Amino acid sequence: MKLKIELVEDLNEDEVLIRCGRVDDTVQKIQQYVLGLSASVSKMTFYKNNQEFYFPLNEVLFCETDGDRIYAHTANDSYRIKYKLYELDEILPRNFVRASKSTIINIIQVYSVSRNIAAPSLVEFNNSHKHIYVSRHYYKDVRQRLNERSNYEK
DSSP: OOOOOOOOTTOSSOOOOOOOSSOOHHHHHHHHHHHHHHHHHOOOOEEETTEEEOOOGGGOOEEEEETTEEEEEOSSOEEEESSOHHHHHHHSOTTEEEEETTEEEEGGGEEEEEOOSSSOEEEEETTOSOEEEEOHHHHHHHHHHHHHHHHHTO
């Protein structure tokens, strides 16, 4: 196995590329390790009332705007975060993708997507009553990321 590291000066997001003749256990373990590292690196502070909360980003179902505030939703609660949505687009890991002008979803937590060609598509999440709508403009990106997710889980 060869290992090569390439420095790219103007790269917005780190990228790990695995070239292989076949996907075997070793390649899958490398992939899971790298994905685990990228998820654990991203930490964020969540706020509710006068408390600060610290929990893994993978527990977040989606982030959305409500007026001039941004909230991160978990299965049972919501927390204020001190970022703008466009900032979250840049700092959140790849498993988060824009679903509408006001929403970013965690594709790892997506349970189902009810496709609607004429209107926004309904997204439901694992172990939660919460749902959001994916606008037609962002549906293709969400679909692509969901397909990538299923490749990771094979």
